[in-house]
Amino acid sequence: MAGKAGTTRGRSMTVNMDDIARLAEVSKPTVSRVLNGSPLVSEATRERVLQVARAHGYAVNRNAQKLRQARTETIAVMLDFGSHRHGRIADPFVFELLAGVSEALSVRNQDLLLSPPGLSDAQACIDLIAGRAADGFIFLGQGGREPMLRDLSRSATPFVVWGAVNPENSYCAVGSDNRLGGRLAGDLFVTRGARRWLFVGNVEHEEIRLRHEGLRQAGDAADASIDLLLVEHMAYSAVYAGAAAWLTRHPAPDAVFAFSDTAAMAVIAAFRDAGLSAPDDYALVGYNNIPPAADFTPAITTIEQETHLAGAILVEKLMQQIEGSRAKSTMLPTRLIVRDT
Amino acid sequence: MAGKAGTTRGRSMTVNMDDIARLAEVSKPTVSRVLNGSPLVSEATRERVLQVARAHGYAVNRNAQKLRQARTETIAVMLDFGSHRHGRIADPFVFELLAGVSEALSVRNQDLLLSPPGLSDAQACIDLIAGRAADGFIFLGQGGREPMLRDLSRSATPFVVWGAVNPENSYCAVGSDNRLGGRLAGDLFVTRGARRWLFVGNVEHEEIRLRHEGLRQAGDAADASIDLLLVEHMAYSAVYAGAAAWLTRHPAPDAVFAFSDTAAMAVIAAFRDAGLSAPDDYALVGYNNIPPAADFTPAITTIEQETHLAGAILVEKLMQQIEGSRAKSTMLPTRLIVRDT
DNA sequence: TTGTATGCGTTATCAC
DNA sequence: GTGATAACGCATACAA
Numbered sequence: 001m002a003g004k005a006g007t008t009r010g011r012s013m014t015v016n017m018d019d020i021a022r023l024a025e026v027s028k029p030t031v032s033r034v035l036n037g038s039p040l041v042s043e044a045t046r047e048r049v050l051q052v053a054r055a056h057g058y059a060v061n062r063n064a065q066k067l068r069q070a071r072t073e074t075i076a077v078m079l080d081f082g083s084h085r086h087g088r089i090a091d092p093f094v095f096e097l098l099a100g101v102s103e104a105l106s107v108r109n110q111d112l113l114l115s116p117p118g119l120s121d122a123q124a125c126i127d128l129i130a131g132r133a134a135d136g137f138i139f140l141g142q143g144g145r146e147p148m149l150r151d152l153s154r155s156a157t158p159f160v161v162w163g164a165v166n167p168e169n170s171y172c173a174v175g176s177d178n179r180l181g182g183r184l185a186g187d188l189f190v191t192r193g194a195r196r197w198l199f200v201g202n203v204e205h206e207e208i209r210l211r212h213e214g215l216r217q218a219g220d221a222a223d224a225s226i227d228l229l230l231v232e233h234m235a236y237s238a239v240y241a242g243a244a245a246w247l248t249r250h251p252a253p254d255a256v257f258a259f260s261d262t263a264a265m266a267v268i269a270a271f272r273d274a275g276l277s278a279p280d281d282y283a284l285v286g287y288n289n290i291p292p293a294a295d296f297t298p299a300i301t302t303i304e305q306e307t308h309l310a311g312a313i314l315v316e317k318l319m320q321q322i323e324g325s326r327a328k329s330t331m332l333p334t335r336l337i338v339r340d341t
Numbered sequence: 342m343a344g345k346a347g348t349t350r351g352r353s354m355t356v357n358m359d360d361i362a363r364l365a366e367v368s369k370p371t372v373s374r375v376l377n378g379s380p381l382v383s384e385a386t387r388e389r390v391l392q393v394a395r396a397h398g399y400a401v402n403r404n405a406q407k408l409r410q411a412r413t414e415t416i417a418v419m420l421d422f423g424s425h426r427h428g429r430i431a432d433p434f435v436f437e438l439l440a441g442v443s444e445a446l447s448v449r450n451q452d453l454l455l456s457p458p459g460l461s462d463a464q465a466c467i468d469l470i471a472g473r474a475a476d477g478f479i480f481l482g483q484g485g486r487e488p489m490l491r492d493l494s495r496s497a498t499p500f501v502v503w504g505a506v507n508p509e510n511s512y513c514a515v516g517s518d519n520r521l522g523g524r525l526a527g528d529l530f531v532t533r534g535a536r537r538w539l540f541v542g543n544v545e546h547e548e549i550r551l552r553h554e555g556l557r558q559a560g561d562a563a564d565a566s567i568d569l570l571l572v573e574h575m576a577y578s579a580v581y582a583g584a585a586a587w588l589t590r591h592p593a594p595d596a597v598f599a600f601s602d603t604a605a606m607a608v609i610a611a612f613r614d615a616g617l618s619a620p621d622d623y624a625l626v627g628y629n630n631i632p633p634a635a636d637f638t639p640a641i642t643t644i645e646q647e648t649h650l651a652g653a654i655l656v657e658k659l660m661q662q663i664e665g666s667r668a669k670s671t672m673l674p675t676r677l678i679v680r681d682t
Numbered sequence: 683t684t685g686t687a688t689g690c691g692t693t694a695t696c697a698c
Numbered sequence: 699g700t701g702a703t704a705a706c707g708c709a710t711a712c713a714a
Contacts, residue, residue, distance in 0.1 A: 014471070016691055027701045032693060040699060059472035063413065064691035066404040067706050077455070081440045095436040099422045099458075106457030111474070114418070114455045116447030117440075130355070131400035132707095133452070236632035262633065269636030291577035292603065295610030297638045357707055368685045373709055383683060405707035408690050473691095 015058045024052040035060055066132065074111040075318065076125075076134035077101060080143035081117045093260065093288045093307070097140050097162060100311025108315065122151035129157055136318050139163070142206045158321035160314050164206035165329045172327040174313050176305040177334040178210035179217075184303060184336040185257045185285040186218020192283045194255035198246070200229045200239065200267060201259030208259050211287070215257050227253065231263070239263045243270035254282050261286035261293040264300050264341075284341035298340035306332040356399045365393040376401055407473065415452040416659065417466075417475040418442060421484035422458045434601065434629045434648070438481050438503060441652025449656065463492035470498055477659050480504070483514075483547045499662035501655050505547035506670045513668040515654050517646040518675040519551035520558075525644060525677040526598045526626040527559020533624045535596035538567045539587070541580065541608060542600030549600050552628070556598050568594065572604070580604045584611035595623050602627035602634040605641050605682075625682035639681035647673040 021028040026045055033041045034049040052058075066072045079094060105112050113134050119125065125148075128134055136158035142149065152159060153171040161173040189197055199215055201208040212228070219226045227250065231242045239258070243266060252274070258264040264286030268278060278284045278298055286293060289304040309332070317327035362369040367386055374382050375390040393399075407413045420435060446453050454475050460466065466489075469475055477499035483490065493500060494512040502514040530538055540556055542549040553569070560567045568591065572583045580599070584607060593615070599605040605627030609619060619625045619639055627634060630645040650673070658668035 018691080028691090029693075029702085030700060033700090036693085042699060045699085057467065057471060059468040061408070061691050062472045062474045063404045063407040064706090065693080067402070067408050067691080067708090068693045069706090072404065079440075079443075081443060092433050092436065095433065098455075099420075102420075102422060102455060103458055106459070112455040112457070114443060114453040116453070117444055118447070126398065127400040130398060131403045133403045236636075240636060265633050266636065269638075272638070292606050295577075295581060295607065297610075297613070359707080369707095370686085370709075371684060374684090377709085381683065386683085402707050405690090406709080408692085408706090409708050409710080410690090 015056050016061065017058075020049065020053050020056065020058050023056070024049045071322070072111075072132050072135050073109065074113050074134045075105055075315075076113045076115045076128060076137050078115045078119065078137060078139045079117075080141045080145075092290055094140055096307050097310055100307065100309075101138055101140070101314060102311070104311040104315035108319070110315075120145060120148060122148045122155065125152055125159075126155050126157055135322050136160075138314050138318060144202075144204045146206050158318060160318045160321070160327065162310060162314060164210050165331045166206065166210075167329070169329070171329075172317050172321065173329045174310060174317065175207065175332065176303070177331045178207050179214035180334050181287060181303040181336075182211040182214020182216070182257070183218045184214075184334075185211075186215045186222070186224075188285060188301065188336060188338065189224065189255040189257075189283055190218060190222040192255065192279075194253075194283050195224050196251065196253045197224050197226045197255040197257065198229055198253035199226055199257050200231060200243065200263055202230055202234075203228065205259075211257070211259065224255075234260070234263075236262055236266050239266035240270050243267045244273065247271065247274045247276075252276055252281065256282055256284045258284070258286050261288050261290045261300055261302055263287075264293070264302070265296060268296070268298070268300075268341075278341040285336070289337055294339065301339045301341045302337050304335055304337050306334075356397050357402070358399075361390065361394050361397065361399050364397070365390045412663070413452075413473050413476050414450065415454050415475045416446055416656075417454045417456045417469060417478050419456045419460065419478060419480045420458075421482045421486075433631055434646075435481055437648050438651055441648065441650075442479055442481070442655060443652070445652040445656035449660070451656075461486060461489060463489045463496065466493055466500075467496050467498055476663050477501075479655050479659060485545050487547050499659060501659045501662070501668065503651060503655060505551050506672045507547065507551075508670070510670070512670075513658050513662065514670045515651060515658065516548065516673065517644070518672045519548050520555035521675050522628065522644040523552040523555020523557070523598070524559050525555075525675075526552075527556045527563070527565075529626060529642070529677060529679065530565065530596040530598075530624055531559060531563040533596065533620075535594075535624050536565050537592065537594045538565050538596040538598065539570055539594035540567055540598050541570045541572060541584065541604055543571055543575075544569065546600075552598070552600065565596075575601070575604075577603055577607050580607035581611050584608045585614065588612065588615045588617075593617055593622065597623055597625045599625070599627050602629050602631045602641055602643055604628075605634070605643070606637060609637070609639070609641075609682075619682040626677070630678055635680065642680045642682045643678050645676050645678050647675075 017028050017031050021031045031049055034046050102112055139161040142163035163173055163175050164178055165173045165175050197219055199212050203209040203212050216226055229242055229246050232238045256267055258267050264284055286300045286302040289302045293300040293302050320327045358369050358372050362372045372390055375387050443453055480502040483504035504514055504516050505519055506514045506516050538560055540553050544550040544553050557567055570583055570587050573579045597608055599608050605625055627641045627643040630643045634641040634643050661668040
């Protein structure tokens, strides 16, 4: 009947396993066994221990646990806030990915450490693992960090990447078939009879580079010209500004492929302000098939990525690596959704 | 010249502080001091230790550190994926908030533990702190968890909330002046001469309830009727479906206040499909002022929340609590941005 | 300025 | 089934 959280000498305020052991009149290891669901413990003592633990609001110290165990049960997730920020976020797309990963991790009882922006070199990542802050990494979007990922793949660090799937890369990546996405857009432009195409996006991002490449394949076959509008960053406003500026210095294209649906919206706005409208003056294809794309005016033709499975797949493949196997890269289904533009 | 990571008996593969101490020919505490930037150490030994540490890829074990120290330097951030998911995410807004929080935390060298979806009762939160997994919580959006937040505020758990600021609540909240936001929208409707208003949103969310209340204040004064369209969840598609269904069963409103800009877009789409367009047939106000709102067709009139500071403020107030002080709730500036609708 | 000794709260290894 | 004991890797009080 020692009231609240009693402890060894009345010094500490926080209940630990020793306290529970004493109060339940068992040994410390037994408490541990109970809390970890070991079968090597009688029903009676299990009940008693659990009751005492609950009554005293006891929770296992995760840090002591992680210190003692081989695995930390923590996964570091790296978002490229950097390229998506700058004012305001571009796209809900990455967020959906994050939600999926979060859910998949929680199913496996893994903690999600959302890594700080600017942790951009391989050594910093290696140190995070060495410091036992996490067991592995999930990178959501390659961003411009292709080189560092290559560095990282030379270490033993377990990690997976959402982004471009390149057979030459030595690491495990999951993503849509970006090159095919580009080709599908290009094929559509061809059927529309467009000749002066414009690609909007930053080709330093591997995913986007591949889309550009796919588009060019289709364009070369059809003898179309392809200009490149390199936007400063992914935010809506930057795309809008870039597209508006483009039109003041170049003849208007008759087909535009934008790196995201949000970017496509920005293009539509900028072009409209210049008196151009899709699909009358130009064909337009976006990427991701975010929900508003369907109901935008005009409804945006786009490439769909299968994101709802992404989280689970990424986590699955990462776990394989952490457990010592290798994991193969995968390309998810990718298709064109034709709408008004 | 012991090659790689030598250790006590050649057993362990992982370098620890003891190893570094031995290799640098100093004692363990000295290594600790160097790594923590203590001034009580000579320049010479500091250099030597750092060099050895780097050469062996040593990184302090964060778990041992956290076990030993009073603070974990970790903040748990709770997103309401639940209400924003269901198919696909509604709004980039929460993501911007998260980016801000992430940045503010990294400035203070705090780890960000992104908490699992479904951790929805106060006891689970208390246990997280008791288990020393984090020092405090940041809730991004009250969602429907108002009761649990009230419970939690009765414990000693440090936490802050982005959402509705209610003077009656005993916890620290930061957010826009939702009631004012509603009133501003209502005032606009009055000047437009609208009489049959429609509020779109789930009033079980405290923030949204306050917006509804503000709208009603304005409506009552002007003797307008206010209907309530309770959407099933926050996703774009749900709002679209809800709005479309509404029109089949009710006379068309001449003013609509939507709980977010994304929701406003969905309303525009649904109404357009029913032959109605803003601002000719109805006035429309959204919330958040997300970037695409300005360039949407038509450009959406909206209420602006000052999000760029939110992250820093939330973190600041949480830290105050962790350090033992109390922190007051704050309402951020809130204003109407009139555009085409 | 540096070293010695101790304890943080767990889990694993062994005995019983 | 259960208990004693020894790590896990670090930071701190104190001594030198």
